Structure formats: C-alpha cells, structure tokens
Amino acid sequence: MSAPLLRVAGLSKRFGGFTALDDVSVDVAQGERFGLIGPNGSGKTTLINCVSGALRNDGGTILFAGEEISRLPAFVRTRRGIARSFQIPRPFKSMTVLENLLVAIDFGRAGHGLSADATEDEAIGILGTMGLKDKARILSSQLSQVELRKMELARAMAAKPKLLISDEAMAGLSGSEIDEVLDLLIRLNEAGITIIMIEHIMHAVMRFSQRVMCLDAGRIIAQGVPQAVMDDRRVQEAYLGA
Amino acid sequence: MFSFELLLDAVVLGVMLGCFYAAVSIGLSVSFGLLDVPHVAHPAFLVLGAYGAYALNQAGWDPIVAGIVLTPLFYVLGVVAYRVYFETFEKRGSDAGVRGLAFFFGVTFIVEVGIIMVFGVDQRTVQAGYIGKAIDIGDVRIPMRMIAAFGGALALTLALTAYFSLTFSGRAIRAVAQDEIALRLMGANPLKVKQLAFGIATAVVAVAGALLIIVGPVEPTTHRVYIGRTFCVVVLAGLGSMHGTLVAGIVLGVVESIVLTLYGASWAPAISFAMLLVVLAIRPQGMFGR
Amino acid sequence: MSMRRHGFWIGALCVLALAYGLTLAIRNEYAFFAGFIILQFIVLATAWNILGGYAGYVNFGTSAFFGIGVYTAIFLFKALGAPLLVQMAGAAVMGALLGFVTGLLTLRLHGIFFSIATVAMTIILETLVINWKYVGGATGIQVLRPPVTEPFDSYIKMLFVIGVALVIVAVALSRHVQGSWIGRGLRAIRDDETAAECTGVPTLRLKLLACSISGALMCAAGAPSAMYLQFADTTSAFNLNYSVSALAMSLIGGTSHWAGPVLGAIVLGVTQQALTVTISSELNVLVLGVMLILFVVGAPEGLLGLLRKGWARLARGGGS
Numbered sequence: 001m002s003a004p005l006l007r008v009a010g011l012s013k014r015f016g017g018f019t020a021l022d023d024v025s026v027d028v029a030q031g032e033r034f035g036l037i038g039p040n041g042s043g044k045t046t047l048i049n050c051v052s053g054a055l056r057n058d059g060g061t062i063l064f065a066g067e068e069i070s071r072l073p074a075f076v077r078t079r080r081g082i083a084r085s086f087q088i089p090r091p092f093k094s095m096t097v098l099e100n101l102l103v104a105i106d107f108g109r110a111g112h113g114l115s116a117d118a119t120e121d122e123a124i125g126i127l128g129t130m131g132l133k134d135k136a137r138i139l140s141s142q143l144s145q146v147e148l149r150k151m152e153l154a155r156a157m158a159a160k161p162k163l164l165i166s167d168e169a170m171a172g173l174s175g176s177e178i179d180e181v182l183d184l185l186i187r188l189n190e191a192g193i194t195i196i197m198i199e200h201i202m203h204a205v206m207r208f209s210q211r212v213m214c215l216d217a218g219r220i221i222a223q224g225v226p227q228a229v230m231d232d233r234r235v236q237e238a239y240l241g242a
Numbered sequence: 243m244f245s246f247e248l249l250l251d252a253v254v255l256g257v258m259l260g261c262f263y264a265a266v267s268i269g270l271s272v273s274f275g276l277l278d279v280p281h282v283a284h285p286a287f288l289v290l291g292a293y294g295a296y297a298l299n300q301a302g303w304d305p306i307v308a309g310i311v312l313t314p315l316f317y318v319l320g321v322v323a324y325r326v327y328f329e330t331f332e333k334r335g336s337d338a339g340v341r342g343l344a345f346f347f348g349v350t351f352i353v354e355v356g357i358i359m360v361f362g363v364d365q366r367t368v369q370a371g372y373i374g375k376a377i378d379i380g381d382v383r384i385p386m387r388m389i390a391a392f393g394g395a396l397a398l399t400l401a402l403t404a405y406f407s408l409t410f411s412g413r414a415i416r417a418v419a420q421d422e423i424a425l426r427l428m429g430a431n432p433l434k435v436k437q438l439a440f441g442i443a444t445a446v447v448a449v450a451g452a453l454l455i456i457v458g459p460v461e462p463t464t465h466r467v468y469i470g471r472t473f474c475v476v477v478l479a480g481l482g483s484m485h486g487t488l489v490a491g492i493v494l495g496v497v498e499s500i501v502l503t504l505y506g507a508s509w510a511p512a513i514s515f516a517m518l519l520v521v522l523a524i525r526p527q528g529m530f531g532r
Numbered sequence: 533m534s535m536r537r538h539g540f541w542i543g544a545l546c547v548l549a550l551a552y553g554l555t556l557a558i559r560n561e562y563a564f565f566a567g568f569i570i571l572q573f574i575v576l577a578t579a580w581n582i583l584g585g586y587a588g589y590v591n592f593g594t595s596a597f598f599g600i601g602v603y604t605a606i607f608l609f610k611a612l613g614a615p616l617l618v619q620m621a622g623a624a625v626m627g628a629l630l631g632f633v634t635g636l637l638t639l640r641l642h643g644i645f646f647s648i649a650t651v652a653m654t655i656i657l658e659t660l661v662i663n664w665k666y667v668g669g670a671t672g673i674q675v676l677r678p679p680v681t682e683p684f685d686s687y688i689k690m691l692f693v694i695g696v697a698l699v700i701v702a703v704a705l706s707r708h709v710q711g712s713w714i715g716r717g718l719r720a721i722r723d724d725e726t727a728a729e730c731t732g733v734p735t736l737r738l739k740l741l742a743c744s745i746s747g748a749l750m751c752a753a754g755a756p757s758a759m760y761l762q763f764a765d766t767t768s769a770f771n772l773n774y775s776v777s778a779l780a781m782s783l784i785g786g787t788s789h790w791a792g793p794v795l796g797a798i799v800l801g802v803t804q805q806a807l808t809v810t811i812s813s814e815l816n817v818l819v820l821g822v823m824l825i826l827f828v829v830g831a832p833e834g835l836l837g838l839l840r841k842g843w844a845r846l847a848r849g850g851g852s
C-alpha cells in the first residue's frame with residue numbers, strides 16, 4: 001500500500017478542562033471515500049477543524065501528502081490541497097455566489113496565473129456542475145439552505161483540492177436532494193479527489209463510503225468497512241445512548 | 243532619592259486608587275464583560291456623571307449624594323442606549339461589529355462635545371467638607387478625598403458583587419450571559435434581562451462619576467485616559483468577573499502609582515494602555531477569565 | 533477595460549490641472565486654507581476605509597497616524613532641513629512601518645479589542661511625543677516656513693495643490709485595492725474571517741498590507757500640517773477629531789466603494805467648514821457625531837447607498 005494522503009496520529013484537543021479529541025489516529029488513502037460518523041458532540045467537527053487548521057491541536061501530528069502540517073496556518077493547508085465545507089454554512093454574505101467562488105480561485109490554489117476572464121468562466125463551470133449556474137449573480141445571503149450547502153461545496157471545489165472534507169452537507173435536504181449531492185461527491189471522487197464525509201444520514205454514509213470511522217466522546221470506537229462498523233455493538237450503543 | 247517610605251506611600255495610595263478604578267470599571271464589566279456590548283461610550287458616561295455631580299455640587303449638594311440622586315436618570319439613559327443598540331444592530335445582526343462600534347464611538351463624541359458646550363473646556367472640581375484635608379496613618383499621609391473615594395468605591399463594588407450573586411435578577415443577568423436559550427426556556431425574556439443589566443451598569447456609572455470628580459479635577463476630555471483604565475481593568479479581570487474587577491483595579495492602581503512615583507506624572511496616561519496591550523497579547527482571557 | 537483605467541488617470545490629471553488653474557485664478561487665500569482641510573479629510577477617510585471599510589477592522593487610531601505624520605515631518609525638517617515633499621515621503625514610510633508594527637501587535641485581535649488597542653496605541657504614542665523634548669514636548673513647537681517654490685505664488689496655494697495630488701494618490705490606491713484580489717480578500721475577511729482563512733485567504737498578511745497602506749496615507753496626510761499651521765503641539769496633532777472624522781466620513785459616505793469616503797469627506801468637510809465660520813467649532817464636531825449616529829442607525833449603506841436606492845427608484849419610475 002502506498003503512503004496515505006492524510007495521516008492523523010495521536011491527535012488530541014482540549015477546550016479548557018474538556019477533552020474533545022483523545023488520541024485519535026487514522027489514515028485516509030489517496031482517492032478514498034471515507035465516512036466519519038458519531039453521535040452529536042462526539043468530536044467530528046473538531047477533528048476536521050484541526051485538520052483544516054481552523055483550530056490548533058494540542059497533541060499529536062497531522063501529515064498531509066507526507067508532510068507535517070499541524071503548525072501551518074489554515075490558508076497554507078488550503079493551498080496545499082485541503083478544502084472543507086462548514087456544518088453551518090459560512091458564505092461571504094456581501095458577495096455574489098460567483099464572487100464567493102472567485103475568492104477560492106484567487107487565493108485557495110497552489111499557484112496563481114489564470115487571467116481574470118478565464119477564472120470567471122471556470123467559476124461558472126463549477127457552479128454549473130452544482131446546479132447553481134443561474135444563481136451566479138445573486139447575493140449569497142439570498143440563497144436557501146440547500147443552495148448554501150451546495151455553494152459551500154462549490155467554493156471548496158474551486159480551490160482545486162486533493163482532499164475535500166464535507167461536514168454534514170446533506171443535513172436538512174430531501175431524499176432526492178441527498179441523492180443529488182451524493183452523486184456529485186461520487187463524481188468528484190471519480191475525478192481523483194479524496195473525500196471525507198461527515199454525515200448523520202446512515203444510508204447515505206453506507207452508500208458512499210468505502211471505509212467508515214465512528215467517534216464517541218472524542219475517541220475512535222470503530223473503524224473499517226461500513227457494514228462492519230454499523231454492526232459493531234459499541235457503535236450501536238453509542239447511537240442508542242445518545 | 244527613592245526610599246522605602248516613598249514606595250510604601252505609592253503602594254498604599256495605589257491600593258486605594260485601585261479600588262477606585264474598580265468602581266469606575268464595574269459598570270463596563272457588566273455591559274461589555276457580561277453582555278458583550280461594545281460599549282466604548284462607558285468612559286464618556288463616567289465623565290458625564292462627574293459633571294452631573296459637579297452641577298449639583300454647585301447647588302450645594304454633597305457630590306456622593308448627588309451621584310446617588312442621579313442614578314435613576316442614568317438608569318434610563320442606559321436603557322435607552324441599549325434599546326437603540328439592540329433594535330438597530332443586535333436584532334438585525336448585520337455588520338453589527340463595525341456599526342455597533344461606530345455607534346458608541348459617536349455617542350462618546352457627542353457626550354464630550356455636549357459637555358464642552360454646556361460647561362466649557364476648563365477643569366472642574368467639587369467642594370465638600372472632606373476634600374482638601376488629609377490624615378496621617380503612621381508615616382503615610384493620605385488625602386481625605388482619596389479615603390472618601392476609596393470607601394465609596396469599595397461599597398459600590400461590593401454591593402454590585404452581592405447583587406449579582408445573591409439576588410434573583412442578578413443571577414438571571416449572569417445566566418443570560420452564559421446561556422440565553424436556557425433562560426428563554428425558563429420563561430424569562432432575555433431582552434428585558436439585558437436591558438435591566440445595561441440600565442444598572444449605567445446607573446452605577448453616575449456614582450462612579452461622582453467619585454471621579456472627588457478624586458481629582460475633571461475636564462471634558464478626561465474620558466480618553468479612562469478608555470484605557472476601564473478596559474484594562476475589565477480585560478485584565480477576565481470578562482464579566484466581578485471580584486476579578488476589584489483585583490484587576492488594584493493591580494492597575496498599584497502599578498500606576500509606582501510608575502508615577504518613579505518617573506513622574508507625564509507617563510501616567512500611557513500605563514493603563516500599555517498594560518492593556520500586554521494583557522491582550524499574553525492572556526486575553528484575563529486573570530479570572532471564563 | 534483599459535479605456536476605463538486611462539479614464540481615471542485622465543480625470544486625475546484634469547483635476548490636478550484644475551487645482552493649479554484655481555490657484556492662478558483666485559486671489560483670496562482663505563479658500564485654499566479651508567480647502568486644504570477638506571483635502572486632508574478626504575485622504576484620511578479614504579485611508580481609513582481601506583482597513584475599516586473593506587476589511588471591517590474599526591480603527592480608532594487615525595489620530596495616532598496623523599500625529600506621527602506631523603512629528604515625522606517636524607523631525608525631518610528640524611534635523612535635516614528636508615523639503616516638504618521629502619517630509620511627506622518620510623512620513624509615508626514611517627506610517628507604513630507603524631501600520632505594519634501596530635498591525636502585528638493588534639490585528640490578531642478582533643472587533644472591539646482591535647479598536648481599543650488602536651486607542652491604546654494613540655495614547656501611548658502621544659505620551660511618547662509629549663516626553664520628547666527635541667520636537668517641542670508638551671508645549672509645542674514653532675515652525676518657520678521656507679520660501680515658496682516656483683510656479684506658486686503663495687505657500688498655502690502650493691499646499692493646496694500638493695493636497696490634491698495626495699488625494700489622487702490615495703484614491704488611486706483605494707480604487708486599486710478595491711478592484712483587485714486584495715480587495716476581494718479583504719471583503720472575505722470582513723464577511724467571515726474563519727471561512728476566508730479556510731478558503732486560502734492569507735488573512736493576517738492581507739490585513740497587514742491594508743494597515744500599512746492605510747497608515748502610510750494617514751501619516752502622509754499629517755505631514756504638511758506643520759507647514760500649514762506653522763506650529764504643532766501634541767494636543768492638536770493627536771486630536772481625537774481626526775479619528776472620529778475619518779471613521780464618520782467613511783461610514784456616512786458608504787464603506788463598500790472607494791467613492792464613499794470621498795463623498796462623505798466632501799459633504800461633511802464643507803458642512804463643517806461652513807459651520808465653523810458661521811457658528812462655532814464645537815457645533816461642527818457635534819454635527820459630525822450626530823450625523824454619524826443617524827447614518828449608522830438609519831442608512832447603513834451611507835450616502836452612496838441612498839443615492840443607489842434613489843437611482844433605482846428613478847429608473848423604475850421611468851420604466852413604468
């Protein structure tokens with residue numbers, strides 16, 4: 001097996017006296033579709049906050065493409081290829097949908113070099129694949145929840161990431177919308193992007209993931225192929241207990 | 243030239259000055275520390291209180307009594323200011339940061355200019371039987387006005403601390419700072435509670451303003467140095483910590499007093515600001531931070 | 533596209549030529565004396581807006597930069613006999629440095645903490661200058677103007693034209709920032725700093741850049757003050773008025789576009805000059821404060837926003 005794209009080793013994070021992550025270690029391979037589950041408050045968002053650089057971890061290491069990144073500022077990590085969406089969408093409210101993507105194109109990539117017009121076409125192209133093309137010139141503050149979630153994914157994609165982390169992008173979506181986003185993520189994955197998906201909607205996780213990890217109270221309680229994790233007694237207890 | 247006695251003098255005066263600083267800051271500790279309102283107009287309200295005490299003192303009132311008499315007026319002022327702030331910024335939630343700050347900065351400015359227009363730019367002082375005298379405790383000579391301010395400050399700070407820990411409404415105010423939703427579930431109206439808190443925080447400023455003009459002469463621009471002092475005390479204390487406010491006030495008072503003794507008065511205004519910057523850089527959650 | 537870019541510079545040259553033409557046409561020096569103040573405010577408001585408007589970091593310390601500009605000029609003049617343009621260039625460099633250093637110290641702070649830190653910086657710098665005897669300390673310092681240089685016939689008129697040139701530089705910078713990737717990044721920071729950082733925006737670097745540009749312009753605006761008044765003291769050089777005015781003029785004009793602060797500074801500056809002459813100087817600052825509050829509460833987009841709305845209404849009315 002080749003070296004993993006992302007290697008998290010012995011990661012811990014505390015908020016005051018509260019331990020949100022405790023000795024978390026996980027490898028995600030290049031091109032993998034990885035599901036991250038766990039009851040509310042188990043530390044999923046905190047884990048990806050540490051990986052993306054929105055938070056600093058207290059202990060442990062994070063290797064991305066073989067390099068230690070846990071002391072790098074978030075924007076450098078984005079430029080190296082880690083993009084994310086937020087659980088509660090965080091659009092740039094004063095900008096149009098198109099401009100939101102342009103921020104990612106201007107800043108989120110390893111190198112600059114495209115001319116202004118080319119970047120705009122490209123952003124429209126990305127919006128097209130997300131079904132947001134006709135919203136391009138609308139202020140992002142006027143989007144619906146579903147559209148916001150799609151825009152978050154589009155903005156993350158515009159940074160041309162190697163690893164895309166989606167934090168509950170399907171919460172609040174209808175059945176057909178869930179399928180839509182799921183197909184989209186699978187297509188992105190087929191184009192070579194490694195994807196970590198955090199999700200509470202189990203059938204989506206089952207359909208999407210090649211491998212699943214379950215967190216509970218900041219610790220890993222199960223890891224493996226989806227069905228095995230679902231069948232794990234501790235996973236079931238964690239969810240029933242929650 | 244520098245002696246142990248001078249240092250002792252400085253420390254004793256510093257502690258008294260510190261209690262006074264706590265008293266002028268405790269309103270801000272509520273409005274900014276607990277309620278998260280960017281209340282940069284607090285020092286301007288303080289100076290307004292001082293001029294209120296001055297005006298009543300001219301009519302023959304004792305300044306502290308004047309301060310107490312003014313509290314209902316200041317309570318209303320606080321309620322109105324908070325109401326405007328809430329309706330225009332907090333409720334709409336749009337760009338509240340920039341405009342909320344600009345709002346209170348504008349209020350500061352209006353208060354300053356208003357005072358200049360009514361009272362002129364000259365320094366003002368108050369008269370009372372205890373001002374101008376001094377008593378000797380051992381080798382340390384303490385002006386009576388410092389003792390009066392010290393006593394008033396201590397009483398004010400302790401009263402407010404007691405209010406917040408012992409009474410129902412006081413505890414509700416602390417609760418709203420920590421968990422608004424829980425309070426709403428209990429059936430209390432967070433807006434009413436915050437409005438009450440802001441009103442009380444401002445009412446207290448009337449008395450603190452009276453102490454301010456007892457301690458020394460006041461002019462319309464006095465509030466500028468107090469931006470440093472009050473925010474330094476509140477941030478050093480840890481936002482919203484009442485007993486922390488007292489301790490932080492004393493720390494600032496002693497430091498200022500010692501620097502004053504060593505280097506002279508012209509450096510005084512910079513001390514609190516420098517301390518504030520250091521605290522923000524090193525320990526932004528303060529000494530007793532949540 | 534290039535037409536529009538050239539259009540700006542052609543317009544700028546016209547304005548400069550017009551300013552010089554005015555100095556030839558108008559004999560009365562008072563107009564230039566008053567006009568210079570308005571030009572100064574345009575530069576200050578434009579500079580403030582680069583950090584405050586685009587990035588959403590409310591700087592209460594405009595007067596610190598202004599004051600340092602004044603005293604840099606005085607120091608260069610007294611120590612080296614430097615001519616005015618050198619004084620201004622020196623002040624701009626000093627301002628950029630000061631902006632960078634204070635940015636490093638304060639830009640990790642957010643919201644009110646940043647603003648209070650800028651007040652702290654103002655008072656500390658003022659205290660330093662008060663205790664610096666070489667430039668006059670607390671008592672102030674008298675400055676003797678050198679003779680005016682060709683092609684001008686009076687010093688004030690020369691200051692006026694230099695002021696116009698500085699306004700052009702300030703507006704060009706602000707306009708460039710707004711329209712480029714820098715401006716887009718700053719807006720992302722204002723909207724949501726965490727999301728910006730996670731989208732690849734180097735937030736601290738961009739804020740430092742904005743703070744340096746802003747600081748350089750503010751200091752450059754302060755530099756000619758000593759020659760203008762032929763006197764400087766700390767109370768007027770570090771006057772809180774500059775902080776309030778820069779902020780108020782930007783917010784009243786509208787912060788989202790470079791034209792907002794220019795408009796705000798002109799409208800308020802002219803009003804203030806008129807009020808100072810006709811009524812009192814206290815009243816004019818009071819008007820500033822009241823207008824600031826009215827606009828912040830009632831017209832968050834400023835004059836530009838009102839104009840835009842009025843324009844849209846007109847257009848709709850015309851269509852139906």
Ligand SMILES: Nc1ncnc2c1ncn2[C@@H]1O[C@H](COP(=O)(O)OP(=O)(O)OP(=O)(O)O)[C@@H](O)[C@H]1O
Nearest residue numbers: 015018020038039040041042043044045046047087
């Ligand atoms: N900034 C913070 N400060 C203090 N505590 C925090 C912070 N962020 C998260 N926590 C706490 O850490 C724990 C883990 O939170 P986290 O958001 O990672 O959970 P999660 O697994 O994403 O939950 P959910 O499924 O509800 O999104 C929670 O108890 C939360 O209250």
Ligand SMILES: [Mg+2]
Nearest residue numbers: 044045046087
């Ligand atoms: Mg989460």
